[in-house]
Amino acid sequence: MNKTFIVAAVAGIVSNSIVAPVSASDTPTIFKFYCAQCHGLGGKGDGPNVTKDFPVSPRNFTDAAEMNKLSDADMKNVILDGGPSVSKSPMMPPWGKTLTEEEVDGLVKHLRTLCKCEGKKS
Numbered sequence: 452m453n454k455t456f457i458v459a460a461v462a463g464i465v466s467n468s469i470v471a472p473v474s475a476s477d478t479p480t481i482f483k484f485y486c487a488q489c490h491g492l493g494g495k496g497d498g499p500n501v502t503k504d505f506p507v508s509p510r511n512f513t514d515a516a517e518m519n520k521l522s523d524a525d526m527k528n529v530i531l532d533g534g535p536s537v538s539k540s541p542m543m544p545p546w547g548k549t550l551t552e553e554e555v556d557g558l559v560k561h562l563r564t565l566c567k568c569e570g571k572k573s
């Protein structure tokens with residue numbers, strides 16, 4: 452790989468992010484960027500990070516029976532504070548330092564569209 456290529460590649464990344472900035476209104480992009488690597492693009496828990504050595508299966512967001520056990524507040528908590536905050540696996544990282552509350556609210560709504568469920572009322 453020569454230097455020109457690297458410069459071109461970096462310029463490509465920068466111009467891409469100008470064309471498509473990640474903003475709170477763009478939940479699918481946030482999901483794709485931060486969550487899909489484990490949970491899968493379609494939310495089935497089959498992202499590229501999940502190899503046979505992965506100790507726990509990331510939640511399948513299309514499984515309405517499982518997702519109905521969680522209220523919106525439960526989801527928000529686990530997304531902000533990570534798996535261990537709700538006695539789940541540390542393989543689910545905390546996002547409170549990376550994402551704003553607004554972005555997390557958007558993700559919760561996005562997950563509800565994937566499970567087509569309303570969740571537990573809390």
Ligand code: HEC
Nearest residue numbers: 485486489507508509510526529530539540542543546558
């Ligand atoms: C490094 C892999 C990884 C990434 C990245 C990841 N998760 Fe997870 N997630 C997991 C695993 C593993 C579990 C299952 C934990 C368990 O059942 O103990 C999980 C569980 C969950 C749950 C269900 C928790 C529960 O109480 O059942 C939600 C909701 C969730 N993740 C949302 C997200 C969102 C939103 C993102 C992106 C901001 C994300 N996750 C990114 C691995 C990941």
